[in-house]
Amino acid sequence: KQEVTQIPAALSVPEGENLVLNCSFTDSAIYNLQWFRQDPGKGLTSLLLIQSSQREQTSGRLNASLDKSSGRSTLYIAASQPGDSATYLCAVSVYTGANSKLTFGKGITLSVRP
Amino acid sequence: EPEVTQTPSHQVTQMGQEVILRCVPISNHLYFYWYRQILGQKVEFLVSFYNNEISEKSEIFDDQFSVERPDGSNFTLKIRSTKLEDSAMYFCASAIDRGLEQYFGPGTRLTVT
Numbered sequence: 001k002q003e004v005t006q007i008p009a010a011l012s013v014p015e016g017e018n019l020v021l022n023c024s025f026t027d028s029a030i031y032n033l034q035w036f037r038q039d040p041g042k043g044l045t046s047l048l049l050i051q052s053s054q055r056e057q058t059s060g061r062l063n064a065s066l067d068k069s070s071g072r073s074t075l076y077i078a079a080s081q082p083g084d085s086a087t088y089l090c091a092v093s094v095y096t097g098a099n100s101k102l103t104f105g106k107g108i109t110l111s112v113r114p
Numbered sequence: 115e116p117e118v119t120q121t122p123s124h125q126v127t128q129m130g131q132e133v134i135l136r137c138v139p140i141s142n143h144l145y146f147y148w149y150r151q152i153l154g155q156k157v158e159f160l161v162s163f164y165n166n167e168i169s170e171k172s173e174i175f176d177d178q179f180s181v182e183r184p185d186g187s188n189f190t191l192k193i194r195s196t197k198l199e200d201s202a203m204y205f206c207a208s209a210i211d212r213g214l215e216q217y218f219g220p221g222t223r224l225t226v227t
Contacts, residue, residue: 031213043205043220044157051213089157093213099145099162099169100212106156 002027006090006105013080014113021075021108023090028068031100035064035075036089038107044089080112116140118219120206126225127196135191135222137206146189147207147216148181157205163189164212196226
């Protein structure tokens with residue numbers, strides 16, 4: 001059974017710092033990996049999708065990497081801002097016959113201090 | 115930009131009552147999903163749907179749950195007889211292809227009293 005782990009559960013950094021959020025998964029037979037942002041009481045906003053054949057994806061100040069063989073992904077946030085404060089979720093996708101499903105980690109709650 | 119919408123945003127119901135949660139996926143998407151998140155816990159997969167039938171359901175998705183795509187645009191989740199433990203945020207998601215990005219709606223917060 002696929003398990004996704006994100007450690008630590010919470011992180012507090014000063015504004016301007018570059019930071020790395022980690023995600024690990026137990027079964028390397030994934031199709032893709034998605035990083036999401038969740039603000040308190042809100043829905044999930046997709047940040048980046050990395051296909052299993054890719055090593056990294058970039059969007060603005062965000063860079064996500066994937067090492068499928070070791071079961072790890074990282075989300076790098078450059079020059080963090082207070083507006084980046086949110087919970088960041090990692091989810092891996094596996095095929096299930098005609099469809100797929102996401103298995104989520106519990107998330108890392110990031111606080112960026114002004 | 116197209117987005118997934120969900121109604122209502124918050125529903126309060128009494129234990130044993132039936133509820134229907136509604137979703138309008140992105141119009142050209144073909145793959146549909148329901149997930150839920152109990153407060154403080156992980157987002158969990160409930161069910162996936164493609165080509166007018168359920169593709170897979172989790173162990174949570176028992177006989178009290180059903181899904182339907184009644185009219186080609188809406189996608190609904192029905193809970194026949196709600197329990198206290200069904201209180202959670204329910205998210206609908208859709209994708210254009212099973213291997214591509216899933217787009218999530220804002221969620222419906224279900225409170226069972």
